[in-house]
Amino acid sequence: GLVSGGMAQEQNIKTEITGDWRISVSVPGKGLKADFDIKPSEPVKVTDEKYPSLPDFNSKAWGGWQKGVALKGLKAQECTVKGALDPQSLKIRQKQDDPNESFAKGTDFDGDLDWGGIGRLPPGKIKAGQPVFISYEYTPQRIDSIVIDAAGKSLLLKTGTPHVSLPKVPELVSGETRIANIYLPPGKTERLASSNIFPILENEFPVELSAKFAGTAEKLLPKTVKALKEGTSLKILAWGDSVTDGSFLPDKEKDRW
Numbered sequence: 001g002l003v004s005g006g007m008a009q010e011q012n013i014k015t016e017i018t019g020d021w022r023i024s025v026s027v028p029g030k031g032l033k034a035d036f037d038i039k040p041s042e043p044v045k046v047t048d049e050k051y052p053s054l055p056d057f058n059s060k061a062w063g064g065w066q067k068g069v070a071l072k073g074l075k076a077q078e079c080t081v082k083g084a085l086d087p088q089s090l091k092i093r094q095k096q097d098d099p100n101e102s103f104a105k106g107t108d109f110d111g112d113l114d115w116g117g118i119g120r121l122p123p124g125k126i127k128a129g130q131p132v133f134i135s136y137e138y139t140p141q142r143i144d145s146i147v148i149d150a151a152g153k154s155l156l157l158k159t160g161t162p163h164v165s166l167p168k169v170p171e172l173v174s175g176e177t178r179i180a181n182i183y184l185p186p187g188k189t190e191r192l193a194s195s196n197i198f199p200i201l202e203n204e205f206p207v208e209l210s211a212k213f214a215g216t217a218e219k220l221l222p223k224t225v226k227a228l229k230e231g232t233s234l235k236i237l238a239w240g241d242s243v244t245d246g247s248f249l250p251d252k253e254k255d256r257w
Contacts, residue, residue, distance in 0.1 A: 012027065013200070014027075017192050022192075027155070032148065034155040036157040038182055038184075041142050041162060044139070046135060048096045048097065049071075049133065051131065054069055054132055056121075056128075057119025064114055065079050065112070067112045068110075071118065073136070074164060075164075078242050084164055086188065087113040089136045090111070090113065090134070091135045092109055092132050092134050092135075094133070103124070103126055103132070107125075108121060138187075139187050140164045141184060143160040143184075144184075145169060145180070147178050156176075179199065182196055
């Protein structure tokens with residue numbers, strides 16, 4: 001599952017999609033079964049978001065969000081969330097609340113609408129350094145959970161908190177057990193599919209795999225294992241770029257890896 005939680009549970013969890021937005025869930029070992037209607041993700045409407053200027057559209061930039069200015073609603077730290085934007089909703093205007101004053105895509109501006117990177121086209125009507133107002137809609141991600149109640153007698157559906165990049169799973173109360181997650185990706189989802197359903201089949205690393213790889217760490221990393229067992233300090237090298245650089249952290253020099 002995407003996120004586990006609660007007590008260890010039966011591995012025999014059955015799910016069946018019975019409608020566009022309806023799912024049947026059962027735990028035969030506990031005699032539990034229920035049908036749930038899943039609510040489609042709600043789009044977020046952004047109206048006349050002000051941008052001091054638009055850079056020239058750069059079709060050769062390697063990241064779609066780098067081809068122009070990244071729409072604020074789609075931001076995820078240093079990039080944007082792919083697929084969240086509704087391409088048909090994008091409107092760029094010179095003035096607020098003026099439905100008749102709209103710049104044209106392909107003439108005045110262009111954009112990578114998968115990623116939400118928008119830039120001006122120099123021959124068009126948008127001047128360099130000119131403020132613009134952008135309206136658009138995007139659909140955030142969401143994770144819902146199917147749980148067994150604290151009494152162990154019924155199944156419940158709990159709705160998660162949507163977010164464009166970091167959806168929050170529903171919190172459990174004491175005694176509840178999460179048995180499946182339903183993931184709605186960014187952007188419009190037409191109907192549920194098997195790729196949206198994540199039964200939680202185990203909460204611990206399988207015993208058979210633990211046995212299979214027993215002794216591997218001791219053989220390959222004897223000094224590291226010895227240090228861990230003795231509780232002495234270790235130095236770990238994280239080799240990367242933006243992930244390890246952590247430029248979004250409040251104190252980059254102190255908090256980054």
